[in-house]
């Protein structure tokens with residue numbers, strides 16, 4: 001009954017979070033029939049109505065367009081999606097385990113299981129989630145034990161590199177496509193799926209499963225290392241009276257180094273970098289690669305230390321304690337252009353100051369709702385003005401454009417005492433000082 005009359009492969013996407021929702025919409029945009037499935041019924045209901053359950057620029061418009069095209073549907077029926085599709089993308093979460101640095105693989109295992117058990121025809125299972133090296137080989141064995149007789153299933157890994165805030169662009173026009181563990185047949189099928197970006201010149205790297213898994217986590221580990229590197233240098237700058245911002249600009253002119261990810265400040269957070277470097281640390285130790293684990297341990301410690309530094313700066317600014325002081329926090333998202341607050345440095349600092357007795361008011365242009373759900377005890381403002389009003393100190397913790405163009409003089413007049421801590425190194429100290437603010441940044445001199 002279920003014969004695919006269309007010659008093009010039908011695509012199912014398991015897990016419709018930041019990665020999967022974007023991937024499903026993008027696959028439909030590339031002209032494929034797609035079903036997105038998730039165990040979270042609320043998420044599916046929302047997507048089916050054309051509402052993206054998180055903030056991602058450009059995605060709502062494309063979701064509506066593809067729902068209208070009829071190529072894209074959403075469902076909670078995982079078994080039916082497994083029976084229907086030819087290519088099944090696994091996009092479920094791989095969060096950090098509660099009790100260790102390791103990745104929690106129960107969701108990828110359960111997605112692979114439901115797909116394998118419900119196949120009705122030969123199919124390709126494509127892992128996109130970020131997983132510790134060795135996971136795909138184990139899943140391959142699991143799938144082999146579960147597929148119904150007479151059905152052949154291949155499992156390959158095709159890690160995803162999209163950035164939140166630029167997810168649509170990154171999915172439709174990726175920097176590279178990594179195909180791990182493919183046969184001639186599955187490589188041809190995936191080249192058909194990615195025909196559009198490949199035609200644009202996107203490089204395709206064909207490799208074995210462990211290399212594909214490691215490309216992804218190494219990319220994140222490198223970016224994290226770059227950030228912790230500049231933060232380590234920032235502490236030397238501070239001690240030596242140098243300016244890390246100028247230094248980073250000068251370093252960045254070297255094309256071997258590059259300017260991106262060299263912003264000293266509060267450090268990295270989010271649903272990927274922290275848990276990915278910790279999972280790699282854990283896996284490296286398991287594999288006996290202790291030096292790699294030690295390097296990543298330092299990267300993580302330097303990064304978490306930046307949060308402590310900013311908390312201390314806020315206390316110092318208030319004369320040693322923030323007890324009963326009014327603190328304005330600009331930013332809750334882990335970075336601009338997203339409402340994601342998973343492991344957000346900004347919220348972490350805000351919550352720590354709240355715990356130390358400060359009256360903290362947070363404003364974020366997009367992440368107010370997600371922040372409130374995670375930290376309901378903090379106060380939330382609906383504008384910069386409201387967050388700044390009556391404060392003893394203001395902290396700029398997420399570099400939204402809106403904060404960078406704020407009118408320093410007007411804001412100064414709203415405060416009790418105009419004190420700014422720029423934890424992202426993005427404000428112009430001279431401008432804020434001229435407007436009457438006491439200004440402090442990380443790794444910067446008085447300039």
Ligand code: NAD
Pocket residue numbers: 014015016017018019020037038039040043078091092093094107110111128129130131160161162163164271272
């Ligand atoms: P997410 O938490 O936003 O989404 C995961 C989704 O999977 C959730 O909606 C959850 O309900 C669903 N799910 C869990 N178990 C399921 C199952 N058995 N069947 C179907 N759905 C199930 O996470 P995310 O940010 O989209 O990340 C997903 C994966 O992609 C992770 O491995 C992550 O490291 C990786 N990744 C994320 C990004 C990013 O920027 N967010 C970028 C590249 C890679």
